[in-house]
Amino acid sequence: MTTNQPSIVLVHGALTDASVWHGVIGRLLSRGYPVLAPAMPMRGLASDVAYLRSFLETVDGPVVIAGHSYGGSVISDPAALTPAVRALVFVAAFQQDENETAGELNYKFPGSKLTPETTVTRPYPGGQDMYLRAENFAEVYAADLDPGTAAVLAAAQHAIDPDALGETLSGPATWRSLPSWALVSAADHSIPTEAQRFMAERAGSTVVEIDTAHAAPVAFPAETADLIESAVRGSR
Structure with missing residues (x-):
């Protein structure tokens, strides 16, 4: 078990809540990492950024932060992060x-x-509030999960105000000054795989690509946890 490690903060995206990280959280906790997964408001990018910043100000010591889906937009905004954040x-x-x-x-x-x-x-x-239609949720978001799990996620969606998707960052992106890692989902029908590859290459991120749909933390929690742990090690 690791000790004296940075806190790991997990930021969920649109259409799911912090439960999307449950499998990842269990693995990281078992390795001795302090983990926090706040519930994001999803009412606008600027307000989500302000919420995350206020949350991070309560966390002692260094931080490695991960974002899923729209959560990546939030952690890309410089106003969201405190100086304690070491890696993305x-x-x-x-x-x-x-x-x-x-x-x-x-x-x-x-x-x-x-x-x-x-x-x-x-x-x-x-x-x-924008939701995926229940009958489309698995195809768009969770095609490689079993139908029962996808149906539960569809029923428990955390909607987003679609105006958030039209907001810009408050300044230069965080990944321009902090080291970053990226899990690219190669069978994604929500954020296209080519878009993820483009963004990761532009950011100079260390990339792991997995043949999975958009709900990657749910479908591949071990691989997601491993990537986050790689970021912890790489940020030292």
């Missing part, structure tokens, strides 16, 4: 740059099945 891990995630949006990145290359036909919006006070 992007898991089937946006590696958003300054002056671009997650929405444009998602459609920069063909292949995303996250479309008006597969999604539904529901109003909340002050905005709209």
Whole structure:
């Protein structure tokens, strides 16, 4: 068991909550790492960034942070991170740059099945929440999970205000100044695989590519945990 290690903070993305990390968390805890997986509001990029920053300010010592899906946009924003963050891990995630949006990145290359036909919006006070339609969830998000698990994820979605996908970063992307690792999902119908490859190469990330759909932390928790541990080691 490891000791005196940095805290690992896991940031979930849109359409799932922190439970997407459960298999990863168990493995990292068994290796002695302190792990935290906050519940993100998903009401806007700037507000999610502010929320994460306030959360990180309560964490003592060095931090390695991982983001899944839209969580990658959040950890790409310099306003989200404290000086304690030593490394970034992007898991089937946006590696958003300054002056671009997650929405444009998602459609920069063909292949995303996250479309008006597969999604539904529901109003909340002050905005709209976007969900994947239950009948499309497995195909778009979790094609390599067993149908029962995919159905549970579909029923328990954490929606996002789609306006968040049209917001830009507050400054130069964090991956321009911090070392980064990326898990590229090679069978992704949410964020196209070619988009993930493009973003990881641009960032100079250390890349592991796995033949998996978008719910990579659920389908491949051991490999995801191993990549995060590689980031811990590489950030020393």
